[in-house]
Amino acid sequence: MAESMKGLKRTHRCAELSAANVGEKVTIMGWVQKNRNKGGLVFVDVRDRSGIIQVVFEEGKSEAALIEKAAKLRAEYVVAIVGTVAKRSGAVNDHLATGEIEVLPEELRILSESETPPFHIEENSKTKEEVRLKYRYLDLRRPDLQRNLMMRSKVATLTRQFLAEEGFLEIETPVLIKSTPEGARDYLVPSRIQQGQFYALPQSPQLFKQLLMCSGYDRYFQIAKCFRDEDLRADRQPEFTQIDMELSFVDVDDVIEVNERLLAKLFKEVLGVEVSLPIQRMTWQEAMDRFGSDKPDIRFGMELTNVTDVVKDCEFVVFKNAIENGGTVRGINAKGQGGMARKKIDKLVDFAKDYGAKGLAYIAIHEDGTVKSSFAKFMTEDEMKALIEAMGGENGDLLLFAADKNKVVWDTLGALRLELARQMELLDKNEYKFLWVTEFPLLEWSEEQNRFTAMHHPFTMPMEEDLQYIDSDPGRVRAKAYDIVLNGNEIGGGSVRIFDQEIQSKMFEVLGFTEEQAQEQFGFLLTAFKYGVPPHAGLAYGLDRLVMLMAKQDSIRDVIAFPKVKDASDLMTEAPGHVDEKQLEELGIAVVAKEEKKDDAE
Structure with missing residues (x-):
């Protein structure tokens, strides 16, 4: 039966203790990692997010009832222990931060019992990912995943501090927005009040951050949740997080300069890695010619x-x-x-x-x-x-x-x-090679749509010297766009935005929009641009991908607390799922089963 914490207050996390605490009375709380009963001598490893500490119940030093209680502990029981920190009586464990000390207990409380978990909670688990994701709350107890998520938290905190000191304001933008067909496929949300109409979840805060520049906020940032209904792979999820920013009265070099300093700060403070500034730059054309990729890995x-x-x-x-x-x-x-x-x-x-x-x-x-x-x-x-x-x-x-x-x-x-x-084993995860790729093509030809589409988005500014080709040779026009690449992964991308109405209208024309279509989809932005808009530019990082590389992981699922799998489902909560007919009726939605195609022979 579970015992109460009443009267107890934790004094330290497990691995916060060191030789400096020898002789101190402490209270620790956590999960039992393992229990080794040697008969009259019980070793219990207690784990929390900071690490592991060894607790030793020994005849002559602990009461018999306490030793008997300790012998019954099983993996993943939650315990509170009051005791004294002592130098290890046995050999020092060099693999543990607390390897030269142990706790000699005087009180043990079992706060919660545990059934035998479906897999052992350990680093570098060999258990199939499907099983671990089904029991993600247990998987998240593993020290390696906990380190990844603590690193992610530190990256987010340092980013907020840095950008705030640089004069950026953190402003939230809406999650229920209007669907815009350009770009990836939207996730749609039906409206109950306006039946037959839909919101979209944002693929990025792009339009809103540009409007904030129109509104005079000068420098904006947000750690924003974004959504894309696209096929998944190791570095993609249907919902992901961006470090999103926009700046007024700037050009390419200004955006690059502040972001180089941000990256240098993150890598220095999180990993102790010095990023040599300025970061190398390469045009898109050079990257393609030399490496066959617009996100080249230049480690080799x-x-x-x-x-x-x-x-x-x-x-x-x-x-x-x-x-x-x-x-x-x-x-x-x-x-x-x-x-x-x-x-x-x-x-x-x-x-x-x-x-x-x-x-x-x-x-x-x-x-x-x-x-x-x-x-x-x-x-x-x-x-x-x-x-x-x-x-x-x-x-x-x-x-x-x-x-x-x-x-x-x-x-x-x-x-x-x-x-x-x-x-050939040429890829060293301990090496971090950054690269700016610049001067992307403004447009790319879509065979499927038989028209030019925006390589980034319709609001990207063409390079001024290439505007002369916008009608005669649109494919020749370069954009004021830039990506930041790390070890062959695009970790962020951005551009200088169009702020001239004539250029924006011309861009829509080249993309095949009629004036009516442009007005219908982006009317609120185009109207805002009539009232004085500053030159502005921005950039967004994929936070998940950045932390994945910093943590030397192969999948962003290992740096996201509750990720989806390849078919965009959540194995733990079993989302997406069916909803009640009454909910569908309120929304004016009917789910119609697809008819099976009949065999021609029938």
Whole structure:
């Protein structure tokens, strides 16, 4: 039966105790990690979020009834213990922060008993994630997850402090907003009062933070919950958290400067890592040409080489066709991989096909200088020599080539470069390489919609010198947009915003909006822009992704308290779920089952 805490007050968390507390009477409270009964000698490890302390119940030092009570303790019982801190009588445990001390108890209260948990509460649990997420409240007791969430809390607190000191105001924006079809798919919320109409949950506070600049608040920030109804992966969730900010009377350099100092502060105070400022910058075009990615991992080399001019006259039909169709031929040099087995190379070819490539061409240069290639018979000796030389090929190297439209080549080799880096163990989680990617294309062509779409959003300012091409060659126009990249992950992105009504109208026109459509979707913003709007710019970080990288985790689920799984469901609460018919009636909603397609043979 559970006992009361009455009369007790915790004096310390478990791992707050140290040799400096020897001789002190203390009260600790927490969960039993394990209980080792040696007969007349019972060792109990007590755990809370700070760590573990050993409590020793021993004949001659503790009452017999106390030892008997301690012997009955089981894992995850919640206990309160009053006792004296002493130097360890046994060997010091170097793996514990409290490894040189123990507590000699004089009182034990069992505050709550526990059934046997479905898995052991321990670091780096090997239990299947599905089981751990079903019992997430138990999973969250694990010290590694607790450290991650404490780190997340520290990052949020330091961010608030820093931005407040820099003159930013923390202002909350609405969660029930109007749906705007541009961008990812919205989560919709039906209105009971205005039946047949819907709110959307915000994908970001974008429009509201721009309105705050119109309203003269000068510098705004918010740690904001955002929602996107999109397919999930390791670094995506249907609901996520942004560190969101907007600044007035600024340009690109101003936004970058304040954010570099924010990142330097976070990494110094949370991890003890010095971020060298200023952070390297690279244009989008350079990033794509060198790394095949707009979020390049620059912890290692293996850069792309454009060999189109080198092979333009060869007879290899794959290269010829790509060049004739306006594409390019590019390659990467996997140093030291020339002896890779054919089966492994074939797997890389299959990997490349997942990114739209029809295949991969390769040249394997063995250590003895012999060359094996999938296309050597279509090349002259001089052409092959020139190609190897252009790639910086040496004995022991593996040269891999993709030939197609630029986008396919970039996507393929960008992904292949990372896959090879994983295989070659070139990725060091203890290394933090930041990069600003700038001058993104303003627009990208959507084959699906047969029109240009905004690469970021419709309110991004074009670079002034490119405005002359907005009608004649929209794809050529660069944006005043910038992403901050860390170890091949985009952790934040932003842009200078359009504040000129003429440019905004032209942007909507290029995106295929009629005046009526623009007014219907964004009328409140366009009207606000008639009343004096300052030049402004902003940026938003994905807090979950940033903390994931700081904590050296592979999934954002490990830095979110209650995450969803790949199908956007919550295994613990079993959300989403069915709702009562009465609720649906109040909302004027009927759920209609999809009809199964009948087999043609029937």
